[in-house]
Amino acid sequence: MHEHQCTPGKSLRLDSTSTKAKAFRDDRESTEREFEKLRAELIELQRKLYAEGKHKLLVVLQAMDAGGKDGTIRTVLRGVNPQGVHVESFKKPTEEELAHDYLWRIHRSVPRAGMIGVFNRSHYEDVLIVRVEKLVSKSVWKSRFDQINEFEHMLSETGTKLLKFYLHISKQEQAERFQSRLDDPRKNWKFSTEDLQKRKKWDDYMEAYEDAINLCTTEWAPWHVIPSDQKWYRNFAICRIIVEALGELDPQFPTATIDRSQVQID
Amino acid sequence: MHEHQCTPGKSLRLDSTSTKAKAFRDDRESTEREFEKLRAELIELQRKLYAEGKHKLLVVLQAMDAGGKDGTIRTVLRGVNPQGVHVESFKKPTEEELAHDYLWRIHRSVPRAGMIGVFNRSHYEDVLIVRVEKLVSKSVWKSRFDQINEFEHMLSETGTKLLKFYLHISKQEQAERFQSRLDDPRKNWKFSTEDLQKRKKWDDYMEAYEDAINLCTTEWAPWHVIPSDQKWYRNFAICRIIVEALGELDPQFPTATIDRSQVQID
Numbered sequence: 001m002h003e004h005q006c007t008p009g010k011s012l013r014l015d016s017t018s019t020k021a022k023a024f025r026d027d028r029e030s031t032e033r034e035f036e037k038l039r040a041e042l043i044e045l046q047r048k049l050y051a052e053g054k055h056k057l058l059v060v061l062q063a064m065d066a067g068g069k070d071g072t073i074r075t076v077l078r079g080v081n082p083q084g085v086h087v088e089s090f091k092k093p094t095e096e097e098l099a100h101d102y103l104w105r106i107h108r109s110v111p112r113a114g115m116i117g118v119f120n121r122s123h124y125e126d127v128l129i130v131r132v133e134k135l136v137s138k139s140v141w142k143s144r145f146d147q148i149n150e151f152e153h154m155l156s157e158t159g160t161k162l163l164k165f166y167l168h169i170s171k172q173e174q175a176e177r178f179q180s181r182l183d184d185p186r187k188n189w190k191f192s193t194e195d196l197q198k199r200k201k202w203d204d205y206m207e208a209y210e211d212a213i214n215l216c217t218t219e220w221a222p223w224h225v226i227p228s229d230q231k232w233y234r235n236f237a238i239c240r241i242i243v244e245a246l247g248e249l250d251p252q253f254p255t256a257t258i259d260r261s262q263v264q265i266d
Numbered sequence: 267m268h269e270h271q272c273t274p275g276k277s278l279r280l281d282s283t284s285t286k287a288k289a290f291r292d293d294r295e296s297t298e299r300e301f302e303k304l305r306a307e308l309i310e311l312q313r314k315l316y317a318e319g320k321h322k323l324l325v326v327l328q329a330m331d332a333g334g335k336d337g338t339i340r341t342v343l344r345g346v347n348p349q350g351v352h353v354e355s356f357k358k359p360t361e362e363e364l365a366h367d368y369l370w371r372i373h374r375s376v377p378r379a380g381m382i383g384v385f386n387r388s389h390y391e392d393v394l395i396v397r398v399e400k401l402v403s404k405s406v407w408k409s410r411f412d413q414i415n416e417f418e419h420m421l422s423e424t425g426t427k428l429l430k431f432y433l434h435i436s437k438q439e440q441a442e443r444f445q446s447r448l449d450d451p452r453k454n455w456k457f458s459t460e461d462l463q464k465r466k467k468w469d470d471y472m473e474a475y476e477d478a479i480n481l482c483t484t485e486w487a488p489w490h491v492i493p494s495d496q497k498w499y500r501n502f503a504i505c506r507i508i509v510e511a512l513g514e515l516d517p518q519f520p521t522a523t524i525d526r527s528q529v530q531i532d
Contacts, residue, residue, distance in 0.1 A: 179531060254454065256454040258457065260448050265444050
């Protein structure tokens with residue numbers, strides 16, 4: 001069990017949980033070297049996962065704006081065979097999605113056997129932005145925590161390993177990243193004034209995240225709260241947890257079911 | 267226009283089209299160095315394609331078994347952000363897919379704006395295996411060439427750039443790759459005795475491929491026949507064509523629509 005993994009029934013406070021790498025690692029260079037080794041392991045484990053076609057891995061990424069979801073995907077999964085990874089970015093629901101229950105579009109996108117599925121945002125938005133922006137009534141979003149736990153329980157029992165990550169950044173770090181999105185022409189497209197509106201409700205979001213994390217940390221799908229102000233630590237920590245989880249699944253290249261001596265290639 | 271790009275109206279014979287790299291490049295090392303440069307360009311171009319969210323790129327891969335479709339995806343797209351790539355592997359149609367027209371599952375899977383879609387097999391199976399194995403009548407598969415051209419025409423006119431590749435290997439090369447799948451425990455899972463049945467019909471498949479290539483090479487979606495006995499050349503040639511196509515689309519990071527001086531990050 002991991003230093004960043006939450007424990008069912010044990011309440012966590014985000015404002016007393018560090019966003020800084022230094023609390024865990026003080027040597028950036030050695031951490032980056034370890035990360036490169038872990039990446040190589042991930043690439044190898046994924047090949048076996050895909051070849052075996054037995055397990056499903058679902059990585060859920062949640063964070064405040066500029067928290068590093070996109071960067072995590074780009075950096076941690078760099079080099080993994082794209083044939084074995086499916087990234088689903090959940091945006092504002094479409095009319096058709098809204099006409100169904102909130103888990104409908106989620107369920108459609110869970111990974112098939114052998115695949116790594118990555119959710120960039122997820123069903124947790126339905127107890128986060130939906131709650132803070134009062135898009136549904138309190139009784140509705142409150143009922144969702146149990147529904148989500150039960151949904152994830154079913155996924156887990158039917159062969160999906162769930163890894164949920166909250167990328168924890170400080171309000172100060174978000175300001176610096178927004179500024180860099182304004183200053184860097186390559187990053188302008190990521191900046192939206194809407195994000196500033198959400199920033200004004202920072203405390204409300206932290207409260208909503210705390211509930212999502214505390215109420216949806218289960219034995220089968222615990223949250224991981226990753227100190228994410230330093231990208232080098234965030235990448236290392238997430239990669240390590242994924243590699244360890246895959247290592248426990250222990251995927252194997254399927255062994256031949258054919259008798260080689262009987263095969264004649266003309 | 268490329269040396270491997272087919273020309274509408276100009277008939278191509280596969281048995282007089284080389285499967286060997288040496289006909290085009292004699293220096294493997296320098297080709298591999300060029301490939302690495304192209305890969306870096308591809309990674310950069312894809313970031314812009316995704317950021318801009320305007321164009322769609324669809325890469326179609328077809329080949330005989332062991333022709334190198336999986337290896338191409340793994341090698342050429344290594345390092346490209348998996349968030350911007352969606353690989354769809356078309357297998358034997360499901361009951362639901364068969365209950366629809368053959369382009370139904372294809373159309374559902376075309377890339378959205380900003381994305382690179384990769385088809386590992388495609389609608390072309392409906393004029394290849396379906397024809398050779400006589401799964402539909404001749405009049406049915408014959409009508410499909412025009413239907414496919416019209417479908418691809420619509421895709422092209424509505425903003426999808428299509429790149430179709432036939433990975434051309436010799437019958438001898440296939441035998442060696444099958445043998446290596448038998449010999450290498452990491453590759454056993456890829457071997458199927460069904461593939462040997464298809465190998466027996468090699469000439470029928472070549473005829474079907476020739477028709478698919480000749481009848482479905484259009485101005486808007488020409489085929490590329492890639493000499494693929496040498497993987498290092500295949501990877502280089504395909505990567506170069508993709509990079510050139512993206513270069514012509516010339517994606518740009520969107521410029522800011524906001525007045526920076528008006529933005530206050532509190």
